[in-house]
Amino acid sequence: MSELRLVPAALVVWGASLAGIVWGGWVSLATVAVVLSVVALAREAGQVVLVGGLGSVAAAVTAVRLATSRAWEFGTQLVGSVSGEPKEIDGGGFLIRLSIPGHPGQVPAFVPSIPDGVEPGSTVRVVGSAAEATRPGTTQMVLNGEVEVVAPPTGMAAWSNHVKDVFAQSVAQTVGERSQGLIPGMVLGDTSLQSAAEEQAYIDTGLSHLSAVSGSNVAIVTAAATVFASAVGLGLRGRIAVAAAALTVFATLVGPEPSVLRASVTGLVGLTAVLSSSVAEPVHALCLAVIGLVLVNSNLAVNYGFALSVAATAGIVALSPVLRRAFAPTGWPDILVRALAVAIAADVVTMPIVALMAGQVSLVSVVANVLVAPAAAPVTVLGLFAVILALLPGGLEKPVLWVIEPMTEWIHTVAAVGAGLPVSTVGGSPLVVVVCYGWVLAGFLLGRPRVTIAAVVTVVTVVAAGGSGARWQTPIDTSRLNAHVVARESEVEPVPAHSQVVVVMEEGAAHDRPVITQGGIPVLYPRRDGRVTLYPDGTQRAASGRF
Structure with a gap:
């Protein structure tokens, strides 16, 4: 199990930072002690030193940052x-x-x-x-x-904004509406041309990662550079140098934002997987990435985006080879088997996190990601060429955008159709998701891929037929909303700009219908109407049943 020797260190750094932020310093130290005790049972002296040292550093760094923040003077x-x-x-x-x-x-x-x-x-x-x-x-x-x-x-930030503005303007003038929001998003992470409906469609179908700067973008760019370097006869060092140069160009064009740093580091794990001949190297690279990034920025320990990126990368590295072997008896084309293995591996490990974050999961994400997989890499790679050409005079990027447009229209169509299904998303807790995906994964690993897929399709079809009359909705977790709490109804207005819900603590008679502000913000009266459930479409339901 030497390929897993850095896993305890990564876990203790992440766990100590998370515990320190959420529960405080003593819980952070307790987390280090628990992990250290488990490692000590294996009687690995080196592991004890590594885990104890890194865990203590993570706990101390987090505590210092929290103390600095608490002492910060905020004026007007x-x-x-x-x-x-x-x-x-x-x-x-x-x-x-x-x-x-x-x-x-x-x-x-x-x-x-x-x-x-x-x-x-x-x-x-x-x-x-x-x-x-x-x-x-x-x-x-x-x-x-x-x-x-x-x-x-100034500097890199000004250059990045200029690049995004030039490219977005060229895209808007060259391609149709269905591709205008997606091309800048997939290439540069610029979603300024996407409508709210498009963004929601990508979320509902599990394709939102395509329109953000993520590790997959970096992996595609660096892998393409590696393939090119191999084609011209370069050795390992040459391939690494070309991949590093491509990554530098990509980061320069996208901009020096924290998300780009995280994407670059997790994307390098994907590059390691391409260049290495075993699973060990990518696992080591991923653990080093977690340790380094969390120590640099403790907030990543409680960041859902970071957790999703790490989980997806780990799932693809560890599970996709196993799933490819499980699909071998089907005799399906290798390109389909690889796409299915990657999509299922990423889905299995990320869906519990999505359920914890949003309270709902997508039933169509695997199919959607498999359908768009052939188009995702060409759009990203050709899109970067189009960005570089857009910075030159003469409109040289337009032919490249014309080539990309059918691919992005296909991705848009998959998202629109998938999101329009009666149950593209359903409510679910992390435990329910783990149990359901556990059965699916067991079916694949037991050598029954056809039966497993048929069972999943049957269940989804039955659920979709039962929900065809109305789209299922998961209630909004009001504890995550920015609340404007007032004592009396007369204090509701003015509502602060950031408020997503208003809570009035005044007592009185129950309402017969929902209450909203003039700006459409829900107003809740817990001492008059009891618990009121909010839904994404604006519907409200009172526990009393009066509305």
Whole structure:
């Protein structure tokens, strides 16, 4: 089991950081002690030193960052640089994240509007009030106020914004509506041209990873560079050098955002899998990536995106070879077997996390990912060529975009059709998802791939037929919403820009119908109507049954 020797160290670093952020320093140290005790039972002195040392460092680093954040003085204004694209939130307003020199985490700021010039890398000033953060992390406060631009982006950030603007403009002028939002997203992670309906369709079908800078993007780019280097006769060192150069170009075009760093590191694990001849090297690379990234940024320990990336990479590295062998008796084409193995491996390990995060899972994600797999890599690779050509005069990128367009139209069609099915997503807890996927995985590993697939298709078809009259919906977890809590109904207005739900603690007679603000934000009266359940389409249901 030497190929797993770095796994305990990665787990203790992740676990100690997560425990420290969520429960505090003593729980963090207890987590280190538990993992250390388990390792000590194996009587591996080297492992005891490695796990104990890295676990203690992770716990100490997390504690220092939390202490620094708690001691930070938040006044009525804060100046920092914008990290990532501003995001529009439900109920009105925008969320921007600020990087503050000396602060151990990005500070969220909720603002009612975004003036011109607020873009990644720009320096802004937020004037308003601070409130305690509700999400776990090293950042203890959030801001609510107005934003103004202090200085435009400079350096790499300015260059990246220029690249994205030029490419988005060219795409909008060259291809049809169904491809306009997807091409910049798949190539540069720029979703500014995507509509809300398109974004939701990609989420419902498990294709949202295509329109974000992820490890899969980096793996595709570096793998393509490696294949090219092999084709021209370069050795291992030459292939690594060409792949590193391709990764540098990709990171330069996309921009110096934290998500790009995470994607680059996890993508390098995929490159390791391509260049190596065994599973051991990718497992080592993934563990080193987890250890390094979490020590650099403790917030990744409680970041769902990071957990999904790591889980997907681990699933593909560890499970996909086993699943390929399980599909061998079917006699299906190798390209189909590989696509199925990768899609199922990634789905099995990520769906419990998705269920924990969103309370629902996609029933069509495996099929959707298999259907779009032949198009995903060409769009990413050719898209990067189109980006480079778009920076040159003469419209040289347009023929490349014309070649890409049918592929992205196909991906858009798969997402639209899949999301339109009666039960593209269903509610489910992590435990239910683990049990269901466990049976599916067992069927494959026991050498019954045809029977397993037939059973899954039958179950999905029956469920879809039963839900054909209306789309199933999972209630919204109101504890995750930004709540505006007031004592009396007269204090509801004005509603802060970042609020997603209003809670009125006043007592009185129960309502006969749901209450919303003029801006469409749900207003809940727990002491009058009892528990009210919210649904994604805006529907409300009171426990009393009055509405």
